[in-house]
Amino acid sequence: MSIRIKLLLSYTGMLIISLLVFVLTASLFTIAATGDIYSFRDFxxxxxxxxxxxxxxxxxxxxxxxxxxxxxxxxxxxxxxxxxxxxxxxxxxxxxxxxxxxxxxxxxxxxxxxxxxxxxxxxxxxxxxxxxxxxxxxxxxxxxxxxxxxxxxxxxxxxxxxxSPFGEVIRKLLPILVLILIGVIVIANVLLYRWITRSVVKPLDILRNSAENIKEGNLQFSLDLRSKDEIGQLNEAFENMRKRLHESVQLRLQDEENRKELISNISHDLRTPITNIKGYIEGIRDGVADTPEKMDKYVNIIYSKAVDLDKLVDELFLYSKLDLKQVPFMFEHVDIVGFLDDCIDELHYVLEEKSITLEWDERAGQSIEVIADLEKLKRTVLNIIGNAQNFMDKQQKIIRVSVQASPEWVTVEIRDNGMGISSEAIPHIFERFYRAEQSRNSSTGGSGLGLAIASQIIEGHGGSIWVKSELGVGTSLFFTLKRKTNQGGTETHGDTHPHH
Ligand SMILES: Nc1ncnc2c1ncn2[C@@H]1O[C@H](COP(=O)(O)OP(=O)(O)OP(=O)(O)O)[C@@H](O)[C@H]1O
Ligand SMILES: [Mg+2]
Missing domain, CATH: 3.30.450 (Beta-Lactamase)
Incomplete structure (x- = not known):
């Protein structure tokens, strides 16, 4: 039985019952008060x-x-x-x-x-x-x-x-009274019924239609029933559900798109070195490398391509594990100044070879403790400094590393005077496989995973990473790390820190 009919029946039932009760009490009252039914006549x-x-x-x-x-x-x-x-x-x-x-x-x-x-x-x-x-x-x-x-x-x-005689009065009045009473019942019934159907049945109909819509996969409508009663609440819950569903469908589509793009990027990036290796090996097989020197050169090229390939697969693996949050972070207290010192020492020869000056603002050996995973932090710094080297286009090459500390956060800045990044490219450089156009054409371009990995790592530390750059002038990369608090804990809730 539909709610409509139930309501209709219950209203009619209620009114008939109340009418009966009314008549019954009225006559009972008269009989009780006056002793007999004829007292009507007496009145x-x-x-x-x-x-x-x-x-x-x-x-x-x-x-x-x-x-x-x-x-x-x-x-x-x-x-x-x-x-x-x-x-x-x-x-x-x-x-x-x-x-x-x-x-x-x-x-x-x-x-x-x-x-x-x-x-x-x-x-x-x-x-x-x-x-x-x-x-x-x-x-x-x-x-x-x-x-x-x-x-x-x-x-x-x-x-x-x-x-007019008593009987006649009653005979005349009674039908009118009964008619009025029935009229009142019918009108009250119709009004109540309409009121309830308007406020209950109609919204339910709309909800049902929306549910059908969702079933058909159409999530792009919005329910707009403003009422404060239970139906209103149901509607609000329903609307929230629809929004959530819509979001999750959007997200799934986005993920699907990302996955496709990732696979196509990976296959493209793997194909290049493999094609090269195949080419040189075919050269050897066909006897093109007919002198020991040529042979040496070919084998060296094949080797370096294989190393590239290895590095790429490594990076991919690391990136995908970071993306899936499958790499555990081993947090410890690290003196960021000492740590950067070591990194720079390690890079010393490479930089000298490329005649790059590295300015290191050591802060007079002052130690600043942060909470970090040493190995991953190193990877981040090397990726960033690696970029600074790779995208250098000036005669006088300078990379400058500096540290700034607030009570809660430590900000590391790595600045270079290289080619800079165009403002259109800046929002994308932390995306995987993204390479700005000017580097894509150059030989320096890598796979585009370096900064994606760095940003995953910094996010894993609860910090943030951002960039400031001017095309042709240079680039500054910043990242923040949580500072070790005096209590020795890692709690830094409620603190604000810069975002890129
Ligand atoms: N210091 C910089 N100066 C100029 N451009 C930069 C700098 N750092 C990054 N970029 C731009 O951002 C892009 C993405 O950098 P990312 O490190 O992620 O990739 P990549 O260096 O091209 O490849 P990979 O690091 O995987 O070898 C680079 O291709 C480059 O266009
Ligand atoms: Mg890089």
Whole structure:
């Protein structure tokens, strides 16, 4: 059964039940309060006992009463009585005058032979002026005044108004009441039903449509149902789910794309040295290397290509392991100044050979402790200094290494005066296999993994790496490392550090 029908049934059921309960309590209450069901009739009577006549009738009655008190004999004057009766007739009432037990005047309004018997007896004290009586189903209200005629005979004057009989009132009113009640039920039902369907069923429909959409793989819509109730919350949760799903699908597509690109890059990079090696070996086989010198040269070339290949496979392997977060980091306390000192010592001969001046801002042997994985940090520094050497294009070649320390972080800067990096290339140089155009054409270009590895390593340390460069002027590479705190811990939460 759908929610719609359930709601419809429950509303109708609820209203019928409340109606029944209402009727039941009302009748129970009446019976309890008055003793029997006929007391309805009594209520009706009491009302007319209190005000049997309309205002107009009442004023005529007062005139008659005045007459009865002052000139009672006038009430035997048929002409006068007819006059009054005529006035009363226009307001659907009638006049009756009695002398002893004889009728002096009876209005033709009623045409009711039993009227006489039903009128109350004479009572000079006029205790009860207003009352009601009924003849069969017909119901009358009256006001009466008792007096004496001048000769001492008992006289009574009645102004009588026939009210619609009790039964008829009920018969007339009941259907209207029932109709009104049913109308109220139906209207209330329809309104409530519409309200609930609007706020529950419709949003659910929309949600279901969205779910279908998602099933079909369409995630690019947005649900916009603003309500604060449970449906609203459900909708919000659903919308969040959709966003997440969308993101993860996007991510998966991106990953897929990356993977394809990676494979094509790798095969391209591996093919070049292999083709070279194949070429030289074919040369040897075909007898092109016919002198020992040529042979030597060929073998050396083959060897160096094999070394290149080996290095490339190594780098690839390291990069992919870093990317998969499969390399454990062995953190220890390292004196960054001493460490850089050692690196520079190692590079001394290579740099001298290329006549590069290395300026090292040693900070007078001051030691600054950082938390780092020594081996990987070394790899990073060598990659960066390697780039500085490779992309050098000036006569006077200078590389400058310096260290800056804040209480929480240590920043290492490696600056060169080489060819620099174009501003379009800067955002990409930490991407794997990325080589700026000017280096791609030159012989210096490597595989484009050096900085990708360096950035993976620095990220693994919780630091950051960034670059500042001006084309033709030089490049500065910065990276930060967490400093060993005084407590000896590695906690540096809440500290800000520069990002590239
Ligand atoms: N110091 C620098 N001066 C000028 N360009 C640089 C410098 N460092 C990096 N680049 C540019 O950034 C690119 C990426 O550097 P990265 O070290 O990742 O790759 P690579 O040096 O080309 O290859 P690999 O390091 O794997 O042998 C380089 O190809 C080069 O274009
Ligand atoms: Mg490099």
């Amino acid at each position: 009706y009577k009491v009302h007319y006992q209190l005000n049997p006549l309309t205002e107009q009738e009442e004023s005529i009655f007062l005139e008659l009463k005045y007459l009865a008190k002052n000139e009672p004999d006038e009430l035997q004057n048929q002409e006068l009585l007819l006059d009054y009766d005529f006035k009363l007739k226009t307001v659907r009432a009638g006049l009756y005058v009695r002398r002893e037990s004889n009728q002096v005047f009876e209005s033709h309004t009623f045409n009711q032979p039993e009227l006489e018997q039903n009128l109350p007896p004479y009572d000079l004290n006029n205790n009860q002026i207003r009352n009601t009586f009924n003849i069969g189903e017909r119901f009358y209200a009256y006001a009466k005044f008792d007096f004496r005629f001048s000769d001492g005979a008992k006289g009574s004057v009645f102004v009588i108004h026939e009210r």
